[in-house]
Amino acid sequence: MKVLFICYANVCRSFIAQEILRREMPEAEVFSRGVYADPSFSVPSKVTNFLASQSITPKPHTPTPLTPADLETADYIFCMEQAHLEKLADQYAQHWDKLWLLTEFVNEKSVDVPDPIALTGADFVQSAQELAVLVRACARKLKGENK
Numbered sequence: 001m002k003v004l005f006i007c008y009a010n011v012c013r014s015f016i017a018q019e020i021l022r023r024e025m026p027e028a029e030v031f032s033r034g035v036y037a038d039p040s041f042s043v044p045s046k047v048t049n050f051l052a053s054q055s056i057t058p059k060p061h062t063p064t065p066l067t068p069a070d071l072e073t074a075d076y077i078f079c080m081e082q083a084h085l086e087k088l089a090d091q092y093a094q095h096w097d098k099l100w101l102l103t104e105f106v107n108e109k110s111v112d113v114p115d116p117i118a119l120t121g122a123d124f125v126q127s128a129q130e131l132a133v134l135v136r137a138c139a140r141k142l143k144g145e146n147k
Contacts, residue, residue, distance in 0.1 A: 006077065011117065020139075
């Protein structure tokens with residue numbers, strides 16, 4: 001199974017989701033992209049520190065722009081924001097059956113996953129923890145769907 005997470009820049013939400021799902025589902029191929037990712041950006045230390053608090057030590061990560069080939073190879077595509085989902089659905093309608101808003105897949109609620117990148121301290125950690133809870137629930141659902 002190939003799972004793709006998509007956010008804006010691929011330095012926070014989608015990267016955190018990727019790393020958590022990799023730990024929860026080592027049998028899956030998990031990757032992440034950004035609709036506006038710039039490879040010259042770097043992952044902020046608060047993101048890697050949060051992952052370390054979850055006992056995850058990620059490999060070095062380069063923010064990667066989304067390509068049509070990414071959509072083609074993924075079995076599940078999880079967007080963090082409704083705007084990203086709609087953009088992809090408009091541009092790549094052939095992949096509609098595997099496009100999901102992460103919150104809708106997990107709990108049938110169509111709400112964006114807030115971007116914690118501008119937050120600091122405890123606010124960042126709380127937002128990142130909420131994302132981690134969503135991703136763990138996503139893993140449980142994916143495992144259930146593949147029995």
